[in-house]
Amino acid sequence: MKLNKIILSFVSALVILFSTSVASFAKVVGDKIILGAAISLTGKYSSNGVHTQNGYNMAVDRINSMGGIKVGGKTYKFDIIYYDDESNPKRAAQLAERLISQDGVEFMLGPYSSGLTKAIAPVTEKYGVPMVEANGASRSLFTKGYKYLFAVLAPANLYLDVAIETAVELNGGKPVRIAQAFEQDAFSQDVRLGILDAAERTGSKIIIDDKLPKELNDMAATLVKVKQMKPDVLVVSGHTKGALTAIRQIAEMKVDVPMLAMTHCDAAKLSKQHGKNSQYALCASQWHKSLTYKDDFFKDGMTYAADFEKEFGYDPPYQSAESSAALLVFKDAFERANSFDQKKVRDALAATNMQTFYGNIKFAPGGQNVDKPMVLFQVMCDDAGKCENKVVAPLKWASAKLIHPVPKWSER
Amino acid sequence: MDFLVFQYPMITVQACLDGILLGVLFALIAYGMALQWGVMNIINIAQGDLVILGGYIAYFMYLYGIHPAWGVIVAPIIMYFVGIAIYKLVINKVVDRDLFISILATFGISILFMQLMNFAFGADVVLANSHYGTTMLFDNNVVLPNSKIFSAFISILFAVCLVIYMKKSKLGRAIRATAQNARAAKILGVDTEKVYAATFGINAALCGVAGALISITFTIHPYMGLPYTIRSFMIVIVAGLGNLPGVAMSGMGLGVFEEFADYILGTEFRIGSVFLLLVLILVYRRFKLSRKREYLK
Numbered sequence: 001m002k003l004n005k006i007i008l009s010f011v012s013a014l015v016i017l018f019s020t021s022v023a024s025f026a027k028v029v030g031d032k033i034i035l036g037a038a039i040s041l042t043g044k045y046s047s048n049g050v051h052t053q054n055g056y057n058m059a060v061d062r063i064n065s066m067g068g069i070k071v072g073g074k075t076y077k078f079d080i081i082y083y084d085d086e087s088n089p090k091r092a093a094q095l096a097e098r099l100i101s102q103d104g105v106e107f108m109l110g111p112y113s114s115g116l117t118k119a120i121a122p123v124t125e126k127y128g129v130p131m132v133e134a135n136g137a138s139r140s141l142f143t144k145g146y147k148y149l150f151a152v153l154a155p156a157n158l159y160l161d162v163a164i165e166t167a168v169e170l171n172g173g174k175p176v177r178i179a180q181a182f183e184q185d186a187f188s189q190d191v192r193l194g195i196l197d198a199a200e201r202t203g204s205k206i207i208i209d210d211k212l213p214k215e216l217n218d219m220a221a222t223l224v225k226v227k228q229m230k231p232d233v234l235v236v237s238g239h240t241k242g243a244l245t246a247i248r249q250i251a252e253m254k255v256d257v258p259m260l261a262m263t264h265c266d267a268a269k270l271s272k273q274h275g276k277n278s279q280y281a282l283c284a285s286q287w288h289k290s291l292t293y294k295d296d297f298f299k300d301g302m303t304y305a306a307d308f309e310k311e312f313g314y315d316p317p318y319q320s321a322e323s324s325a326a327l328l329v330f331k332d333a334f335e336r337a338n339s340f341d342q343k344k345v346r347d348a349l350a351a352t353n354m355q356t357f358y359g360n361i362k363f364a365p366g367g368q369n370v371d372k373p374m375v376l377f378q379v380m381c382d383d384a385g386k387c388e389n390k391v392v393a394p395l396k397w398a399s400a401k402l403i404h405p406v407p408k409w410s411e412r
Numbered sequence: 413m414d415f416l417v418f419q420y421p422m423i424t425v426q427a428c429l430d431g432i433l434l435g436v437l438f439a440l441i442a443y444g445m446a447l448q449w450g451v452m453n454i455i456n457i458a459q460g461d462l463v464i465l466g467g468y469i470a471y472f473m474y475l476y477g478i479h480p481a482w483g484v485i486v487a488p489i490i491m492y493f494v495g496i497a498i499y500k501l502v503i504n505k506v507v508d509r510d511l512f513i514s515i516l517a518t519f520g521i522s523i524l525f526m527q528l529m530n531f532a533f534g535a536d537v538v539l540a541n542s543h544y545g546t547t548m549l550f551d552n553n554v555v556l557p558n559s560k561i562f563s564a565f566i567s568i569l570f571a572v573c574l575v576i577y578m579k580k581s582k583l584g585r586a587i588r589a590t591a592q593n594a595r596a597a598k599i600l601g602v603d604t605e606k607v608y609a610a611t612f613g614i615n616a617a618l619c620g621v622a623g624a625l626i627s628i629t630f631t632i633h634p635y636m637g638l639p640y641t642i643r644s645f646m647i648v649i650v651a652g653l654g655n656l657p658g659v660a661m662s663g664m665g666l667g668v669f670e671e672f673a674d675y676i677l678g679t680e681f682r683i684g685s686v687f688l689l690l691v692l693i694l695v696y697r698r699f700k701l702s703r704k705r706e707y708l709k
Contacts (some may be wrong), residue, residue, distance in 0.1 A: 042527075044635050046535040087535075184680060211680035217630040220430055221674035227555075228420045241537045244631050248539060252546055252557035273539060 028340050032079045033069060035330070036105035038095040038120065040112050043087025048267060048319050052112045052135055054312050055323025056080060062297050062324075069331050071338055078327065085111055089119035096123040105129070106342055109326055112319070114138035114156070114187045121149050130346045132329050134322040137286075138186045139193065142366035149367040150349050152325045152358065154374050156187050157194030159284040160235055162376050163261035164198035166393050167233045170404050179208035179231035179257075181222045181246075183238035188212075191237045191263060191284075207231055212238045219245055223255050233259045240268035243283075251277035251409075258405030261376070266317045271379050271387030279381045280406040284374050287318040287358050288391050290399045291375065297328060298357040325358035378402060422553040427671040429556060433564040435667025437625055439660045440567040441640055442647035443574070444618035450653040451591040451611045452507050457518040458498075459644055460637030461525035462616050466491050466623025467632035468533055471540045474627075480540035483624030484566050488617035495616025499609045507608055522637065529634035540627045563625035570621050574614070575656060587611055639683065646690045649697075 028034065037056065040049030057080075063069065064077040081103055085092035092111055099105040100123065108124050110117050110133020117136025121144070124131040130148045137156040141149065167176045180195055182188040199206055207229055210222045219242075226234055234257045236246045243264045250260070251274070265271075265283035289305040298304040304324070308316040329352055334340070337348035353362045359372035375397055381387040390400035445459050456462075469490055470483025502521060506514045544558035578584035589597040590607045598604050622640075626632060647666055651658030666686070673685035 043530065044535050044633075046530065181679070210678060213680055213683050217626075217636065218434070219679070221427070221671065221679060224423055224426050225675075228423065239537075241631060241633065244537050244539060248541075248631070249557075252559065253555045254546055254548075268537065274541070 028076065031068075031074070031076050033076045033107070033334065033340070034103075034105060035078060035080045035107050035109050036083075036096075036099035036103060037080055037109040038083045038085040038092045038099070038111050038116070040087040040116065041082075041084040043085075045087040045112050045116075048135070048317075049087070049112045051317050051319040052323045053082065054308075055134070055316070055320035056109060056327060058308060058311060058320070059297070059324035059327035063327060063331055066297060069334050071334050071340065076334075078331075080109065081105060085116060087113075087116070089116055092116045093119045093123055096120040100124070100127045100129055106340070107131075107330065107345065109323075109330075110134055110136055110151075114141065114190075115185070117141060117149075118186070121146055124148055128342050128346075130333075130342060130349055132326045132349065134326040135319060137190070139190045140186060142364070142368040146367055148346055150329070150352075150363050151368050152329055152361055152372075153286050153322050153369060154372055155368045156190035157197065158374050159191045159194060159263055160237070160261050160374075161194045161198035162374055162393050163235065163259065163282055163284070164195060164202060164204065164233065166376070166402065167259050168202045168204065170402075171232065175203040175205065176232035177229075178204055178206045178233050178235060179222075179226050179229065180206060180235040181208070181210040181212050181219060181238070181242075182236075183212045183242055184214060185239075188237040188239070188242075188263075195235055212242060217241065217245055218249075220249055220253065223249055223253050226257060227253070227255050231257065233257070233261065235261045237263040240264050243268040243270055244273060247274045247278050247281065254409040256406070256408045260406060265377075265379065265389070267319070271381070271389070275387065276381045276385050278379045278387065279412075280403055281379045282376050282392070282402075283379070283389070285318050285377055285389075286372075286374065287321045288375055288377055288389065288397075289316070289321075290391055291359070291397055293355055293357055293359050295328060295354075295356045298324065300357050304357050321358045325356045325361065328356045328358075329354070329361055422550060423675060425550065426554045427675055428668055429554065430560075431668030431671035432664045433556070433560040433667070434670070435664035436564040436567045436660070437622060437629075437663075438640075438643050438647060438666060439663025440571055440618055441622045442644035442651070442663055443571055443656065443659050444615035444622075445644045446648045446651070446653055446655075446659055447587075447618075448611050448615045449648060451587055452503070452608055453511065454503065454507065454514040454518065455511065455645070456615070457515060457641055458522040458525055458637075459615075459619060460640035460642075461522050461529070462491065462495070462619035462637075463623040463626065463640045464632050464634065464637045465494065465525065465529060466620030467627035468529065468623070469620065470624035470627045471538050471632060474540035480542055480624065480628050481562070483540070483627065484570075484621050487620035487624040488570075489620075491620030491623075492613040492617040494620075495613035496609050498616070499612040503612055504605070504608065522641075526634050526637065533634065535634065537631050537633045538627075539631045542628045544628075557629070559629045563629050566621065566625060570618065571656075571660070574618070583607070583610055642683075643686065646686060646693075649690065650693055 039053050040046055060078045068075045068077045083095040085095055108129050108131040112135045114136040117133050125146050125148050132150045134152050137153050139155050139157050182192040208225050236242055243262050261282040263284050270278045289301040291301050294300050305316055332354055333348040337344040361369050362371035364370045375391050376393040377389040378392045379387055380390050391397050392402040466487040469487040470480045473483050474480040506517045542559045547556045586602045586607050590604050594604050647662045650662040674682045
């Protein structure tokens with residue numbers, strides 16, 4: 001009995017201690033601007049969650065070491081409170097509540113993936129907390145009339161329509177026949193809508209329109225149809241699983257298609273896992289290190305990639321680059337607002353018009369970045385089997401010429 | 413609805429062959445499930461997760477430069493001991509309780525395994541390349557990846573070996589005796605505790621083989637186990653316990669059924685159609701049983 005009482009008082013003392021110390025974490029403490037972020041450090045998105053966190057940390061260190069943020073004549077530094085959302089939307093929403101109402105965070109960074117951003121956005125909106133997110137591209141995020149959500153990346157429906165445009169162009173402006181297979185999740189279905197738009201615009205015909213199940217690991221049926229119907233373009237989007245399965249089975253079944261366009265090649269480490277079989281695949285990417293955008297903090301893509309590799313030991317995927325860009329946007333907005341008032345910062349964010357190493361950033365009223373086109377890279381391998389991703393479209397950024405049509409398997 | 417199957421007759425051949433090759437692999441997993449279900453009366457929800465763990469063993473061999481096909485020898489050996497460990501830690505405490513408790517326990521193991529694998533191996537989707545090439549049939553109209561043929565062949569080999577082992581060996585006879593009547597077996601001197609542990613180990617070993625084959629033919633990911641559990645459950649339900657030819661037949665049947673559902677209804681209904689079939693079979697079985705009951709009355 002006595003022991004119970006001791007334990008009880010000990011626990012309550014701890015609770016009181018924690019609640020007071022947490023309450024003292026306000027938005028700006030001393031010279032620190034504290035941002036909140038729920039990130040998937042465990043669960044099925046954990047690898048991309050870590051890429052996101054590394055991107056955030058890299059930018060925080062860089063901005064802090066290069067003079068910080070100047071607001072009202074005083075210099076501030078960034079700090080981030082992270083929580084692990086376990087790749088679970090419900091948990092992410094809870095953590096956003098906790099960051100805002102318990103930890104007193106007044107500015108948020110986004111989580112990884114469209115689904116989790118969708119779960120958090122209503123919370124930040126309710127409290128009027130500006131959120132700059134870098135990893136939620138689903139179109140539905142930008143049609144809900146959110147006022148406090150800003151995304152530095154291009155929306156999902158733009159991911160692959162460059163591919164269709166390019167295919168039509170290479171076909172002498174004549175419409176093409178498209179085969180497509182998309183996973184049934186918010187992101188992939190948005191990519192699909194983009195393809196439907198592009199097909200309508202160019203008068204192209206969609207001859208195969210498959211929906212891949214979430215537990216996909218076999219798309220042989222789709223590929224058999226492709227083999228029989230011989231489309232001009234095959235478009236696949238089903239996260240890393242979709243990209244890996246597609247390449248494996250296309251190579252095994254020797255499916256010849258003039259153009260193969262996909263998403264998530266970067267995240268799937270396609271060329272590392274599949275080597276030469278992944279050659280000629282076209283991949284949609286938000287960013288590539290060879291792009292020549294510039295800023296004062298990271299200089300350009302190549303320097304960013306080199307610095308990132310030095311710090312974290314791997315080549316940065318675009319998920320890291322866009323996450324770093326989110327902090328550059330925040331810094332810029334704080335300085336222009338010259339205040340920590342959430343409304344003023346929000347208005348400053350809405351008026352953002354800047355260039356970062358990641359690309360130009362300018363927000364539409366819906367919150368999506370309209371000033372940065374998607375790029376397509378093609379996996380190109382040399383005879384020794386060493387593969388590299390080279391940007392091939394749009395032409396303005398191209399560092400290599402698109403190889404089209406893809407050589408037949410019998411000639412490889 | 414898509415009627416490509418009728419427009420292009422070769423697709424029918426392709427679907428049948430794909431289905432059979434896939435089905436044989438399912439049947440191997442289902443055989444393990446049927447074995448331990450029959451012997452221990454435990455429905456193992458973690459079956460699929462054991463499969464994925466086996467896949468990771470082959471994948472790591474591949475990473476270290478060993479051909480992943482050797483995984484079909486190494487994975488079952490490691491998985492056998494993993495199975496025994498799971499039995500000693502958890503299953504032996506629920507083995508004579510009712511089915512619900514054991515389902516809960518294995519469900520817990522399944523969640524634990526998923527999280528542990530995610531923690532240890534990361535959330536990336538991975539695969540092991542066998543570089544086995546492709547077999548082309550009928551004027552290149554039907555393509556069969558050799559990795560699928562290899563996996564079907566190995567599955568059959570393991571199944572046959574196991575059947576012989578069950579028939580001839582002492583442990584096999586003890587397992588069969590325990591399955592028929594555990595109490596009688598105990599009275600006659602069979603160490604049922606040992607039999608249970610061995611059964612669970614053999615099941616895990618079969619999962620290990622299947623997992624190694626899946627890493628060669630498909631992809632693996634820590635959260636991808638459940639569909640394999642569901643399919644093997646379904647195959648066992650259709651075939652009944654202790655009916656090995658039934659398991660093989662219904663495994664292949666399910667594979668072919670899935671492929672055709674894919675072509676005719678669309679890929680999005682593939683897993684859905686498996687569930688629908690499961691419901692139909694359960695309803696049919698119930699209907700048959702109730703008729704039998706009426707007859708007995």
